[in-house]
Amino acid sequence: MHLLKLILRNTLRHKLRTLLTVLGLLVAILSFGLLQTVVEAWYSGSKAAAPDRLITRNSVSLVVPLPVHYRDKIRGVDGVRSVAAANWFAGVYQEPKNFFPQFAIDAVPYLAMYPEYRIPEDQLRDFMRDRKGAVVGRKLANTYGFKVGDVVPLKGTIFSGSWEFVVRAIYDGAASTTDTSQFFFHWEYLNESVRTRAPQRANQVGVFVVQVSDVARAAEISKSIDAQFGNSAAETLTETEQAFQIGFVKQTEAIVIAIRIVSFVVIFIILAVMANTMAMTARERMSEYATLKALGFGPGFLGGLIFGESLAIAVTGAMLGVILTFPVADWFARQMGTLFPVFEVSMHTVWSQAVCAAVVGVAAALLPAWRAAQVRIVDGLRAVG
Amino acid sequence: MPLSVPAVQIRHLVKSYKRGGQVVPVLEDITFDIATGDFVALMGPSGSGKSTLLNLIAGIDRPDSGELIVGGTDIMTLGEAELADWRSRNVGFIFQFYNLMPVLTAFENVELPLLLTGLSSRARREHVDMALSMVGLADRMEHFPSELSGGQQQRVAIARAIITDPAILVADEPTGDLDRASAEDILSLMDRMNTELGKTIIMVTHDPHAAQRARLMKHLEKGVLAD
Numbered sequence: 241m242h243l244l245k246l247i248l249r250n251t252l253r254h255k256l257r258t259l260l261t262v263l264g265l266l267v268a269i270l271s272f273g274l275l276q277t278v279v280e281a282w283y284s285g286s287k288a289a290a291p292d293r294l295i296t297r298n299s300v301s302l303v304v305p306l307p308v309h310y311r312d313k314i315r316g317v318d319g320v321r322s323v324a325a326a327n328w329f330a331g332v333y334q335e336p337k338n339f340f341p342q343f344a345i346d347a348v349p350y351l352a353m354y355p356e357y358r359i360p361e362d363q364l365r366d367f368m369r370d371r372k373g374a375v376v377g378r379k380l381a382n383t384y385g386f387k388v389g390d391v392v393p394l395k396g397t398i399f400s401g402s403w404e405f406v407v408r409a410i411y412d413g414a415a416s417t418t419d420t421s422q423f424f425f426h427w428e429y430l431n432e433s434v435r436t437r438a439p440q441r442a443n444q445v446g447v448f449v450v451q452v453s454d455v456a457r458a459a460e461i462s463k464s465i466d467a468q469f470g471n472s473a474a475e476t477l478t479e480t481e482q483a484f485q486i487g488f489v490k491q492t493e494a495i496v497i498a499i500r501i502v503s504f505v506v507i508f509i510i511l512a513v514m515a516n517t518m519a520m521t522a523r524e525r526m527s528e529y530a531t532l533k534a535l536g537f538g539p540g541f542l543g544g545l546i547f548g549e550s551l552a553i554a555v556t557g558a559m560l561g562v563i564l565t566f567p568v569a570d571w572f573a574r575q576m577g578t579l580f581p582v583f584e585v586s587m588h589t590v591w592s593q594a595v596c597a598a599v600v601g602v603a604a605a606l607l608p609a610w611r612a613a614q615v616r617i618v619d620g621l622r623a624v625g
Numbered sequence: 626m627p628l629s630v631p632a633v634q635i636r637h638l639v640k641s642y643k644r645g646g647q648v649v650p651v652l653e654d655i656t657f658d659i660a661t662g663d664f665v666a667l668m669g670p671s672g673s674g675k676s677t678l679l680n681l682i683a684g685i686d687r688p689d690s691g692e693l694i695v696g697g698t699d700i701m702t703l704g705e706a707e708l709a710d711w712r713s714r715n716v717g718f719i720f721q722f723y724n725l726m727p728v729l730t731a732f733e734n735v736e737l738p739l740l741l742t743g744l745s746s747r748a749r750r751e752h753v754d755m756a757l758s759m760v761g762l763a764d765r766m767e768h769f770p771s772e773l774s775g776g777q778q779q780r781v782a783i784a785r786a787i788i789t790d791p792a793i794l795v796a797d798e799p800t801g802d803l804d805r806a807s808a809e810d811i812l813s814l815m816d817r818m819n820t821e822l823g824k825t826i827i828m829v830t831h832d833p834h835a836a837q838r839a840r841l842m843k844h845l846e847k848g849v850l851a852d
Contacts, residue, residue: 535738
């Protein structure tokens with residue numbers, strides 16, 4: 241009780257210094273949390289992947305398409321429950337900066353494979369009936385103000401020309417981590433249009449999404465699918481949806497690594513600042529520590545005072561930083577639009593922030609506490625505070 | 626009057642410091658006794674070793690060699706933790722600059738040594754009330770050191786020194802930072818501690834006027850007892 245009282249009063253002794261240190265910690269913990277959230281957002285696609293979904297693509301590259309007739313052959317592979325074609329569309333909505341993912345899909349099997357996309361039945365029915373219909377995610381709809389019935393014009397990049405789609409359904413995510421920033425439309429509509437605009441590119445598919453009946457056999461089924469097309473003009477590479485998503489992230493891994501490093505550099509900087517503060521504090525109070533020692537208090541009590549003060553500052557800064565991370569992340573996500581499909585502060589990030597703050601609090605106090613414990617009383621009494 | 630059993634027995638005490646690789650002798654072959662209940666003034670010029678001798682007697686520094694028995698305990702044989710425990714029970718400290726905790730009130734400063742005793746909160750309060758009353762600061766117990774004059778701060782320090790009822794009080798220039806009137810107050814208070822409570826007081830001072838309050842004066846010159 242007395243130790244706590246001393247810690248609290250010592251912490252508030254130099255209010256401006258404490259305030260500035262807490263502020264520094266707040267900014268560091270907040271920055272760390274945001275950067276970690278960016279990293280997690282990068283991996284959100286792989287985390288949302290289902291284990292029973294495989295992706296089959298051209299083994300040469302993702303940009304090389306596959307013939308659509310592979311669909312029937314894949315469907316015939318033992319263990320395959322369902323197959324859906326999907327094409328990356330990459331249209332521009334009004335301006336290139338308005339990026340959001342667009343996919344032409346085999347609507348019925350595809351949407352059945354993604355139960356996490358929750359679509360009202362009547363809207364789904366309307367979408368299925370309209371060959372130019374589109375399903376948009378809630379986040380995307382909110383970002384651009386899309387409503388059911390709206391016409392969305394897209395300027396093709398991979399598939400040139402102007403395209404128009406009618407929003408027939410808006411889907412919500414089953415969980416807060418479900419990506420609701422996507423735009424889906426019928427693959428048949430794309431293929432019909434391509435057939436007239438560029439016939440040589442018709443009947444081609446970017447990837448096949450394959451649902452397996454037994455997750456445990458996913459690897460075996462992947463091999464069976466690829467074996468079907470061995471030594472053909474378009475050999476395939478089948479992998480789990482998660483591996484496919486991670487492959488995407490790996491293309492930008494250097495950025496992710498850089499963000500991770502920066503996030504820890506921020507923590508290291510605040511550790512140095514905090515260590516300096518605590519060293520300065522302990523140096524100023526050396527004669528008080530010596531007096532306490534002369535009165536009979538042991539090194540443990542002195543260590544408690546220094547560690548307690550350091551942790552009090554660290555915990556206060558961390559708490560404020562963690563609390564602020566949520567609204568700032570919300571604001572950041574809004575500014576980023578649909579660039580990050582899922583941008584959510586996870587419990588893992590909050591725990592990481594707490595652990596970093598604790599490490600900073602303890603590490604910053606280590607040297608001053610050791611010095612205070614070691615100082616000879618006669619030397620400490622001579623110290624000028 | 627001093628009793629015949631010595632409170633402090635010093636035999637052939639030697640102390641030196643290392644400075645820049647050189648050994649600097651501070652005390653050389655010091656031998657004398659301080660009787661229980663005595664009031665001793667250690668005097669001498671700066672660097673004569675009087676504060677070092679006081680620190681050794683108080684158990685906050687270690688001699689190189691010799692014999693040092695304080696209150697019947699050979700404190701040279703005690704480990705750090707044992708020595709800290711011994712100090713808390715046997716020695717009261719009065720410093721030149723009071724050395725009060727600035728974030729604690731007068732009451733809390735005086736209470737500090739009692740936190741090591743296991744006394745109940747109520748018992749501690751009674752002890753502190755009594756000690757502060759003895760030094761004439763019963764009405765200032767909730768004041769912080771910065772709200773007290775130098776003389777009052779030193780009186781708080783004296784209350785803190787006597788709170789655990791130690792047999793020995795060590796005072797290093799207790800009036801060195803005070804004006805004449807306050808110094809007189811403090812010396813009178815120390816005199817009362819000696820005569821009324823029977824405390825053995827060992828005081829380091831430069832001030833001959835202060836030293837006259839002591840019953841015995843010891844002079845040190847270059848680490849050697851001059852008389």
